[in-house]
Amino acid sequence: MSDYYDLYLAVDLSPDLSEPALQEVRWLLGQAEMPSAPSSADWKTWGYPWQVFAGGSASHAFDGADVSLLVPAVDRPGGDGGVPWALTVRTCVHEDEFGVVMEVVDWLLRHASTRGWAGFVRDTASEDIQHIVRHDGGFDLVDVRSAEKRFQIAWA
Template sequence: MSDIYELMIAVDLRDEISEQELAELSWHLGTGPQPERLSIVTEFPVVVVDDSGVPEIEDDPYPLLAGDGTAWRVGGVLCSALTRRADLPWKGWSLTSRQEIHPDEFEKVGELLCWLAARAHETHQLGDSAVGIGSLRFYEDEAPDALQVKSRAGQLADLKIGEEPPPSRRAPGGSAQKRQTTPRTPAWLAQQTFVVFADGGDLA
């Protein structure tokens, strides 16, 4: 069984990104080389075994949204693009990405999504400290679920979500209203809105 998800990101960014950050973002999208210093997602720990058979942790950075070409499970094509909004009503950048991701990548991708949400244009703000940033779909599901980034102190940037949907999605009587899922779908994914919790602070 393959736990593969389609990640769709469509976000407009304010014109507040440095040249260093643009270079790093381009690397994550697969459109530029890896910078010497990383400031968006800074750690990529991986366990390796040395010549003596002793496991140790090394840092092995890799671009998070660089998939391109034919998708393996979700159908269609994987791609990423970043375009300057020079002649539009407000300046900044527009980013779109369609990727296949595995749950093992959720934490690092979540860190990048929180960074994007903190720089998203106000049109993406949904209230209650939430920022709409795209969608997430298990590869066997027909319809995607909304993906939001929300600020909550004490929570790490992570694509794992709470066990219950917010009050607006509760059924009458206070019980949680969850969409039907197949046994292949992890229980923590059984809701219609995925929330990435940022590590405190204001996303606006």
């Protein structure tokens, strides 16, 4: 049985995102035609480009659905008045595609204005969870460890 990864990403992309980059983001989400030369990953290494974040269906290996949405964050303009692009992605990734998908995540985060927590990755084999934390030099996958103190809330 193959391993799958549950990838969740919630970031703001720069208000001054170039038109080619914006088209590529839309294509990755399944909302636009493929750019003539996609630059979000080394696609030749992986064989061919595909819309890695096209959502709209039940997740293959996790409860819930694979979804993706890109909208202008008009209620949260930046200090310069520019409107960032709000991006949320939840997708199931096969272990064979994980490398290229993380290349695409890296490319997206280079265009992001979000600092700090940007999402998580969960593995079906181990149920391990890693937070995606963006900083000026790139991003880290940070292991989540069980907390000493747990809160328990009973449903009435």
